Amino acid sequence: MAEQEIRFNVPSLEGRETEYVAEAMRSGHSSSGGSFSSRAGDVIREEIGGAGVLLTTSCTSALELSAMVLDLQPGDTVIVPSFTFVTTALAFVRQGARVLFCDVEPETLAADPAHVAELMDDSVRAVVLVHYAGIAGDVSGLMDVLASRPEVALVEDVAHGPFGRWKDHPLGSLGRLSTFSFHETKNIVCGEGGALVVNDAADLERAWVLYEKGTNRRAFMEGQVDKYSWRDIGSSFGLSDTLAAHLLGQLEVRETIQAKRRHVHERYVDLLAEPCADLGVQLPVVPAASDPAYHLFHLLLPDAATRNRVMAEMRAQGVQATFHYVPLHDSEGGRRFAARPTECPVTTDVSSRLLRLPFHNNLTDAEAERVAEALLGALRR
Ligand SMILES: Cc1ncc(COP(=O)(O)O)c(C=O)c1O
Known part of the structure; x- marks a missing residue:
């Protein structure tokens, strides 16, 4: 008998995912912002910290949201490793910025700080750090380069790295903004999903407006205003509560x-x-x-x-x-x-x-x- 194929990836149920999904579907609240979203967001916040966690439809959409939060304009550039997934760069291009591709170090395959330093000029508004394979590379070297450029934001693409650490710091807590993926190929999955972790409290209010289709609906839902209206640019970034239920089932057994x-x-x-x-x-x-x-x-x-x-x-x-x-x-x-x-x-x-x-x-x-x-x-x- 031929031996069974060994598949590259097999997404699996590890906890109470199906029970939670059924509960979410029966609850009458299956759109974003329901109780499973808030519970899943709480787990991520407990682990990573930060001022707020916004669950998104993918890591790609979390990267797009971070480009909006940074208010990137034509003429701005973002340094992105050449060795990464397309949307680590594309998300910033969509917002009107141009990309400067940096090389990676041959051992960790993480951004090479010396090349980042070489590329740095006054057009650079952000550097994206990808923790390839969930392994933090030369973070100290990169922090040294950024120390003399406080106006340049560090964005972490943590698609590979949930619950990994660099020194005492959880991956995702190092950047001004950090993005996670819960695509079925990742460690923690819900089919397709993601999160933006906002580490700087000054970004949080606007991040929620961008997330809520350009409106202050979040402030309304929290009882801070008595009606909501159009305020800014934005889009529909929210993860359905049904998928957040799947995600919570996984996060609980992380x-x-x-x-x-x-x-x-x-x-x-x-x-x-x-x-x-x-x-x-x-x-x-x-x-x-x-x-x-x-x-x-x-x-x-x-x-x-x-x-x-x-x-x-x-x-x-x-x-x-x-x-x-x-x-x-x-x-x-x-x-x-x-x-x-x-x-x-x-x-x-x-x-x-x-x-x-x-x-x-x-x-x-x-x-x-x-x-x-x-x-x-x-x-x-
Ligand atoms: C480093 C990196 N960033 C971003 C993404 C995009 O993630 P998503 O599929 O959740 O949009 C991927 C997907 O493989 C990735 O590997």
């Missing part, structure tokens, strides 16, 4: 989820560290100051041809290995929306050699062994 993911990560390290060192393959590098969120498990193979061959051979054996990201600075959209061309050689190099192994909450030890066997067998051929 420690179990993170522990399961940590176990899978450690299993892969046990199986692969030694043979990969001999084969010239780099495992995820976790700096001492970083307590990872265990979002994904990535390897850097010796070259692009080996990566492509190994990935194809693994897939032929039913192991869904994959890769990402196509460098943004070199993409059609990236070239079109960059303020000026920049060089990101590390991004170009790592994106051609990176391989992601199947990784999800309930990947069994036996599956991890099969993945390792398929990988090492292909590498040795």
Whole structure:
């Protein structure tokens, strides 16, 4: 009998998700701002801190909301790593800004502070920090660059990093604004969802207006005003309470989820560290100051041809290995929306050699062994 395929990602129910979703559907309040939204927001706030948590329909929409909060204008630029998902950059472009793509460091694949410093000029209004794989990179180096530029906002894209830490700080608490993803491919899921964590209290009132379709409805709901009306730009960012119920079911068992993911990560390290060192393959590098969120498990193979061959051979054996990201600075959209061309050689190099192994909450030890066997067998051929 053919062996079962080992899928790259398998979203799972881990707690009371279905019970809560049914409750939300029966409650008569399934739009945004219901009781599940407020309970899910409270859990995030307990963990991350901040002045407020706004649940959104995705991390992309939370990034768009952050671009609105920053009031970006044509002529403004935002520094974004080239090695990230499209919408980390696109959200700011939509608001009229241009992007300056920075390179990443070869070990952590996080923004390279020296390149950020080089790109910095008076047009820069924000720097976006992505915690790739849920691992914080050289945050101190980036903070040093930003120390002399207090007018430049730090935005954290925490799509990979919920409940990871840098030193004593939860990821998501470092920036003026930070954005989370609860897409089905992430650690904590609700199908599609996200959150904006507003860390500076001065941003909160306006963030709620932008979130509530440009109105002061939030102040009305809290009894601060007796009617609400149109005040500003904005859009419809709110997560349905039905999805917030799904999210709360996951958030309540966040420690179990993170522990399961940590176990899978450690299993892969046990199986692969030694043979990969001999084969010239780099495992995820976790700096001492970083307590990872265990979002994904990535390897850097010796070259692009080996990566492509190994990935194809693994897939032929039913192991869904994959890769990402196509460098943004070199993409059609990236070239079109960059303020000026920049060089990101590390991004170009790592994106051609990176391989992601199947990784999800309930990947069994036996599956991890099969993945390792398929990988090492292909590498040795
Ligand atoms: C780093 C990063 N930022 C943002 C996003 C967008 O997240 P969402 O699908 O919730 O919009 C992703 C999605 O994969 C991501 O990897």
